[in-house]
Amino acid sequence: MRLPRFEYLGPKTLEGALDLMATHRDDAKILAGGTDLLVRMKKGLIRPKTIISLKALDELAYIKRDTRENRNNILIGGRTLIADIIASDLVQRKAPALSRACERIGAITLQHFVGTLAGNILQDNRCWHYNQSQFHRSGRGACHKDGGKICYARQDSDRCNSTCQSDGATALMALNASITLQRKGGRRRVDLADFYTNDGIAPHAIESHELLTQICIPIQGGQSAYKRLSYRSAIDYPLVCAGVLLIPSTASPTEISEARIVVGAMGRSPLYMAAASASLGGKKLDDTDAFQKAGKAAMDTAATFAVHNVGSTLEYRYAMVAEMVFQALTEAGEAARETGQKAANKGVQ
Numbered sequence: 071m072r073l074p075r076f077e078y079l080g081p082k083t084l085e086g087a088l089d090l091m092a093t094h095r096d097d098a099k100i101l102a103g104g105t106d107l108l109v110r111m112k113k114g115l116i117r118p119k120t121i122i123s124l125k126a127l128d129e130l131a132y133i134k135r136d137t138r139e140n141r142n143n144i145l146i147g148g149r150t151l152i153a154d155i156i157a158s159d160l161v162q163r164k165a166p167a168l169s170r171a172c173e174r175i176g177a178i179t180l181q182h183f184v185g186t187l188a189g190n191i192l193q194d195n196r197c198w199h200y201n202q203s204q205f206h207r208s209g210r211g212a213c214h215k216d217g218g219k220i221c222y223a224r225q226d227s228d229r230c231n232s233t234c235q236s237d238g239a240t241a242l243m244a245l246n247a248s249i250t251l252q253r254k255g256g257r258r259r260v261d262l263a264d265f266y267t268n269d270g271i272a273p274h275a276i277e278s279h280e281l282l283t284q285i286c287i288p289i290q291g292g293q294s295a296y297k298r299l300s301y302r303s304a305i306d307y308p309l310v311c312a313g314v315l316l317i318p319s320t321a322s323p324t325e326i327s328e329a330r331i332v333v334g335a336m337g338r339s340p341l342y343m344a345a346a347s348a349s350l351g352g353k354k355l356d357d358t359d360a361f362q363k364a365g366k367a368a369m370d371t372a373a374t375f376a377v378h379n380v381g382s383t384l385e386y387r388y389a390m391v392a393e394m395v396f397q398a399l400t401e402a403g404e405a406a407r408e409t410g411q412k413a414a415n416k417g418v419q
């Protein structure tokens with residue numbers, strides 16, 4: 071498979087990139103690591119006339135803590151490599167779910183050292199009927215995502231049900247992250263949970279002239295965890311994944327004040343499990359019965375979204391939602407209890 075012809079532009083500054091994006095709009099695509107984009111181009115799924123590369127934009131490669139004016143956030147630039155996030159002590163300590171998710175993305179040699187977190191969030195949704203070579207796809211009529219009027223994954227569907235298999239986005243949504251989208255002359259900040267269109271053809275609510283310049287993760291106290299299942303332990307997309315955040319109560323540190331459960335690879339976007347998350351309010355950090363019930367509730371919700379288009383049977387993936395959520399909650403609960411114990415011991419000394 072060869073890349074189609076395209077014009078390559080390599081701006082040296084953020085301003086230059088935004089200028090080019092404003093000029094070329096829908097004709098252009100941003101190139102970060104290219105590990106999603108170039109594969110889709112080779113398969114003839116997209117044919118941008120112009121590629122705008124972020125390679126020279128070192129100003130967008132950073133991980134830092136923002137404590138200005140009582141803020142407490144981790145800020146990650148829009149061209150930061152997955153490898154740098156895995157290596158970051160700040161992310162390891164304050165957002166372990168993201169650290170774990172990044173460790174599991176694709177291949178160490180490729181996705182980690184070339185791929186970026188922004189590209190991971192913005193990678194296209196996938197479907198085994200669609201992410202095939204042109205030759206393979208030509209064997210039958212085009213589906214919605216290919217310009218046709220049928221969905222092979224859900225026969226009666228009037229829209230595309232391709233699946234979001236982003237490990238990074240699932241962990242980030244559990245961590246309550248937001249993103250900054252910048253264009254020439256302006257910017258907007260969007261909670262990741264509000265960034266999805268519910269349409270598998272164009273799953274992200276981003277304009278063609280907008281650049282994802284920053285990811286912001288609030289440091290809220292508490293502990294996060296991430297679990298995922300794939301066929302192989304390396305170089306494979308998740309079949310099911312779950313990110314969770316457990317924040318203990320200040321008044322009663324062994325109890326959960328707030329929980330966030332997000333399930334990935336089961337729908338057009340990572341799925342925030344509102345009811346399952348709310349069910350954990352006031353529960354103990356080691357209440358495994360409550361964790362099991364939350365896992366089951368997440369499974370029931372995920373089952374209303376998932377279609378059979380990323381591998382394995384649906385029944386198995388449903389069951390694994392409950393298991394991944396349970397495992398992630400147990401790990402986050404243990405870590406939160408440990409942290410609380412250490413803080414209590416310090417107080418006694």
Ligand SMILES: Cc1cc2nc3c(=O)[nH]c(=O)nc-3n(C[C@H](O)[C@H](O)[C@H](O)COP(=O)(O)OP(=O)(O)OC[C@H]3O[C@@H](n4cnc5c(N)ncnc54)[C@H](O)[C@@H]3O)c2cc1C
Nearest residue numbers: 100102103104105106107176185186189190192236237282
């Ligand atoms: C074999 C293989 C295995 C993989 N395994 C996994 C996996 O396990 N988990 C997983 O989550 N992903 C996986 N991926 C997908 C992909 O490699 C990763 O998601 C990677 O992090 C994408 O980052 P990138 O910088 O290479 O993105 P790119 O390919 O450069 O970009 C992806 C998309 O985002 C857009 N984009 C990138 N950066 C910006 C920005 N700052 N602003 C606006 N638009 C932008 C691009 O235009 C493009 O549409 C895999 C891919 C392959 C080929």
Ligand code: SF4
Nearest residue numbers: 197213221222230231
């Ligand atoms: S979910 Fe349906 S419309 Fe979307 S890519 Fe798959 S087969 Fe095509």
